[in-house]
Amino acid sequence: xxxxxxxxxxxxxxxxxxxxxxxxxxxxxxxxxxxxxxxxxxxxxxxxxxxxxxxxxxxxxxxxxxxxxxxxxxxxxxxxxxxxxxxxxxxxxxxxxxxxxxxxxxxxxxxxxxxxxxxxxxxxxxxxxxxxxxxxxxxxxxxxxxxxxxxxxxxxxxxxxxxxxxxxxxxxxxxxxxxxxxxxxxxxxxxxxxxxxxxxxxxxxxxxxxxxxxxxxxxxxxxxxxxxxxxxxxxxxxxxxxxxxxxxxxxxxxxxxxxxxxxxxxxxxxxxxxxxxxxxxxxxxxxxxxxxxxxxxxxxxxxxxxxxxxxxxxxxxxxxxxxxxxxxx
Numbered sequence: 504x505x506x507x508x509x510x511x512x513x514x515x516x517x518x519x520x521x522x523x524x525x526x527x528x529x530x531x532x533x534x535x536x537x538x539x540x541x542x543x544x545x546x547x548x549x550x551x552x553x554x555x556x557x558x559x560x561x562x563x564x565x566x567x568x569x570x571x572x573x574x575x576x577x578x579x580x581x582x583x584x585x586x587x588x589x590x591x592x593x594x595x596x597x598x599x600x601x602x603x604x605x606x607x608x609x610x611x612x613x614x615x616x617x618x619x620x621x622x623x624x625x626x627x628x629x630x631x632x633x634x635x636x637x638x639x640x641x642x643x644x645x646x647x648x649x650x651x652x653x654x655x656x657x658x659x660x661x662x663x664x665x666x667x668x669x670x671x672x673x674x675x676x677x678x679x680x681x682x683x684x685x686x687x688x689x690x691x692x693x694x695x696x697x698x699x700x701x702x703x704x705x706x707x708x709x710x711x712x713x714x715x716x717x718x719x720x721x722x723x724x725x726x727x728x729x730x731x732x733x734x735x736x737x738x739x740x741x742x743x744x745x746x747x748x749x750x751x752x753x754x755x756x757x758x759x760x761x762x763x764x765x766x767x768x769x770x771x772x773x774x775x776x777x778x779x780x781x782x783x784x785x786x787x788x789x790x791x792x793x794x795x796x797x798x799x800x801x802x803x804x805x806x807x808x809x810x811x812x813x814x815x816x817x818x819x820x821x822x823x824x825x826x827x828x829x830x831x832x
Contacts, residue, residue: 530582534598537578548574561718622671634733641721648725
């Protein structure tokens with residue numbers, strides 16, 4: 504009987520050692536970090552929270568009160584490590600991962616199967632966005648990722664999409680420089696409200712804006728957004744043809760305005776030449792008129808003198824016969 508008891512005892516000891524002692528050894532890979540829980544409670548760093556960590560600098564004061572998580576002891580790569588039976592190890596990969604920005608973790612069939620994200624521009628045009636985001640788990644806030652947030656990648660994607668759609672809805676292209684004011688005003692009057700082309704031209708600024716706005720994601724959800732890569736902004740098919748026609752009209756109008764400006768310049772030069780020619784002709788006619796008046800005045804004076812001389816001659820002639828007749832008296 505004692506032999507049976509001794510055998511059971513040895514069997515239990517061997518089972519315990521093989522199950523909990525040998526099974527309690529574990530390692531952590533290079534692209535992993537681990538957090539240990541003791542009776543279900545994370546192994547925390549005393550009196551330390553994320554509010555005192557640099558990742559919280561991008562949060563507002565109100566957000567710091569809302570998104571405050573305890574700091575946990577992070578197990579670095581290496582091993583072997585040992586855990587007791589009442590302890591549990593949570594391993595997390597911190598490798599950079601890539602997702603389509605239209606992917607919905609809670610509903611993979613949404614957004615055309617996770618391929619196109621729809622947004623509305625400021626001019627109420629529906630547009631389709633394509634691109635990717637790169638993310639990784641932040642080892643400075645593993646508590647939020649492992650314990651604090653349920654399905655954190657869904658929260659990150661929702662936050663990213665809300666910021667992106669808000670930016671698209673309020674986007675305005677920067678003012679263009681270097682063109683004539685009349686061309687800019689004419690073009691602005693034609694394309695007012697057409698912003699999809701402006702979005703395409705400013706993809707870099709849009710990506711940089713998203714990177715800045717998502718700096719707080721490590722403190723919020725324990726996930727770092729490494730990059731936002733918006734690669735395409737496409738309108739619906741029925742709008743594409745209208746935009747092509749509008750762009751053609753813009754180019755045509757710009758060329759017509761340029762031709763009109765050139766013609767106006769030529770007309771201005773011709774008008775100036777005609778005005779100068781008219782002044783010269785008026786001056787020449789004035790000179791001719793002045794010359795004719797002087798000649799006629801001289802001729803008139805000559806005729807008057809001749810008339811006076813003729814009258815005097817007749818007067819003298821009339822006086823001579825009377826003098827001769829007086830001799831015969």
